[in-house]
Amino acid sequence: TQLLEQSPQFLSIQEGENLTVYCNSSSVFSSLQWYRQEPGEGPVLLVTVVTGGEVKKLKRLTFQFGDARKDSSLHITAAQPGDTGLYLCAGASIHGYTGNQFYFGTGTSLTVIP
């Protein structure tokens, strides 16, 4: 069961443009994380948002958690070639008796053209 859907699946933009990536679900999550993955490597954590409506900024990246804690967005301002990679969202869902587990979205592959 895929709990999280990301859009768009692929995105190719010119350096300097702005973009937004979306992560949507019908499930409520206690928190949501965003990761970036480069080819041949594992994902690397960018941010965790835990409160509905929360907004976090990381340099040119802005992350928002939906009020109902079912969705999130990642906005990149003035994209640079170094932003190229696969962006993954991951929602924390109570799993059995052993605590939270994170379920990952389908991913957005971003290419920034110099």
Added chain:
Amino acid sequence: NAGVTQTPKFQVLKTGQSMTLQCAQDMNHEYMSWYRQDPGMGLRLIHYSVGAGITDQGEVPNGYNVSRSTTEDFPLRLLSAAPSQTSVYFCASRGGPRDNYGYTFGSGTRLTVV
């Protein structure tokens, strides 16, 4: 450098063979997980552990076994490899159950079953 170490990086198996994917972390993390990554599917949870001696199933556990005899090691065993298990496998660890703990991922094992 501290982190999650996975071996091997690449493996080719014949259908029906068994093997163990190794995972070790040196951060004293209690939580460890195994994910598989397939194109368009994101990362799917196979098995996870919340401490030595405690394991549980994730979304796609069939065909895989795990054990956790120490905090550091969390091997994944393929019992009888099938072509459907061709994938990239990631091991990840996190420091605790709180939502703001992010995963640290290994660099992955690319497995091909022929």
